[in-house]
Amino acid sequence: MSVGILVALVTGVAIASQVAIVGRTSARVHPLAISFALQASGLLVGFGWVFWSRSWPSVGEVLRAWWWIPLGVVGWVVVAALGFSSARVGTGATLALAITAQVITGLTLDRLSGSFELGLPQIAGALLLVAGAVLVAWR
Numbered sequence: 001m002s003v004g005i006l007v008a009l010v011t012g013v014a015i016a017s018q019v020a021i022v023g024r025t026s027a028r029v030h031p032l033a034i035s036f037a038l039q040a041s042g043l044l045v046g047f048g049w050v051f052w053s054r055s056w057p058s059v060g061e062v063l064r065a066w067w068w069i070p071l072g073v074v075g076w077v078v079v080a081a082l083g084f085s086s087a088r089v090g091t092g093a094t095l096a097l098a099i100t101a102q103v104i105t106g107l108t109l110d111r112l113s114g115s116f117e118l119g120l121p122q123i124a125g126a127l128l129l130v131a132g133a134v135l136v137a138w139r
Contacts, residue, residue, distance in 0.1 A: 022034050022038075022086065023084075024086075026083045026086075031079075031084045031087075032080045034083060035076050035083070082098065085098075093137035096136035097133050100129040103129055
């Protein structure tokens with residue numbers, strides 16, 4: 001198993017755990033407040049990493065680009081939205097639907113950018129994901 005696959009699997013476990021915790025906590029606290037607290041925690045850990053690794057030039061490079069603000073906003077809203085959805089339809093259904101939407105959007109962006117040709121395997125995979133998401137979310 002390659003390191004990339006292992007990291008992707010561990011990331012999936014971390015995301016599912018985060019979504020479940022945010023979903024359960026959102027019964028008492030607004031999901032945007034939870035997301036803000038998580039962003040603040042990430043900022044503190046990130047600051048420690050940047051300070052330790054002396055990566056300030058890399059941070060400055062990103063801050064000079066226009067896209068870091070909308071992507072940061074999207075990240076904040078995504079965490080809140082996943083928690084909001086998880087509290088209402090469950091963690092499994094939330095992630096099945098979100099991941100299916102991500103893969104289909106990713107395939108579309110790859111195709112539109114010309115970086116990837118869609119073939120039968122990719123279309124079949126997307127259709128299987130849709131079927132799986134419908135089954136997982138079925139109530």
